[in-house]
Amino acid sequence: MSIKVTIVPVTAYQQNCSILKCESTGKAAIVDPGGDVERILAAVASLDATVEKILLTHGHMDHCAASDVLRQQLKVPIEGPQKEDDFWIAKLPEWCQMSGFPHADAFVPDRWLEDGDTVTVGEQTLQVFHCPGHTPGHVVFLHNGQRLAWVGDVLFQGSIGRTDFPRGNHEELVSAIRGKLFPLGDDITFIPGHGPTSTFGQERQSNPFVADSRYG
Template identity: 80%
Template sequence: MSIQCTIVPVTPYQQNCSVIKCQASGRAAIVDPGGDVDRILEAVEKMDATVEKIILTHAHMDHCAAADVLRQQLGVPIEGPEKADSFWLEKLPEWCRMAGFPHADAFEPDRWLEEGDTVTVGEQTLKVIHCPGHTPGHVVFLYEPQKVAWVGDVLFQGSIGRTDFPMGNHDELVASIREKLFPLGDEITFIPGHGPTSTFGQERRSNPFVADPRYG
């Protein structure tokens, strides 16, 4: 058995929240719920899934502002991101206010994630890869059996994540992509935090920010 994924664009930022369902068990995880709780839960219902956890790639508001609301509403834990993003979560109300975003309370996840950890969704297992640069505690979730990854704001079709936020680091981001993601294989399809899906191979060949010079 495998996993089923529904992408739900949320917030004015059109952030790609995903609902990942283990088809064997019917249990599911919500990835990066930034807002629009009703729309996310509607997708869960359409998938006939039972949410067992929330997982976060990083702690920017458009990826996590609805996480604690859903945790309380559904009685499920939050896993991720890596602890270096804790300062983003502590100041979540402040970031939301400055951006004109709906209010969100500060919160802590039930489990911080680290490089080499795994996250279960029903009977399936996702690998956790720490990919700093966009934020210091950013993680990526890889599901090897279907060659799919949820990369948050590390990599996009034709672009990469911003590094002008507090604790962002451009060189670190490029290294995360080239040294941690691309070696996973050209055939990996990735779901970015915004915009359309792509593959690591396509980006390695044509992405102007991180393309392999051999393809130039």
């Protein structure tokens, strides 16, 4: 059996919140719930899924601001990101206020993730890759069986994540994309934090920031 994915765009930033359902168990994970709790829960209900955890790629508000509300409401743990993003999550109330974003309390995930870790959704396993640059603690999730990755704001169709935020690093970001993600295979489809899906192969060919032709 495989994993079924529903993408729910949330917040004014149209962030791609994903619901992953293990089809053999009905268990599900919510990836990057940035807001719009009712919309997310409606999508869970339409999948007839039982949420068992929340997974976070990084600590920016549009990816995690609804996490603690959902954790308390559903009584499930939060896993991710990597602990270097703790300073982002600790300052959630300030970032939300400065951006005119709905208030969110700071929180601490139940499990920080490291490069090489795995997380489970029902009977499905996702590999964890630490990919700093957009934020220092950013992680990427890969379902190898379905050749599907959740990359947050590391990589987009035709673009890469911003690195002008506190502790952003352009060189680290490019290194993570080209050194960790692209070697996983051209055939991997990725769901970015915003915008349409793409494949690593397509971005290696045509992405102006990280294409092979730029680094050949």
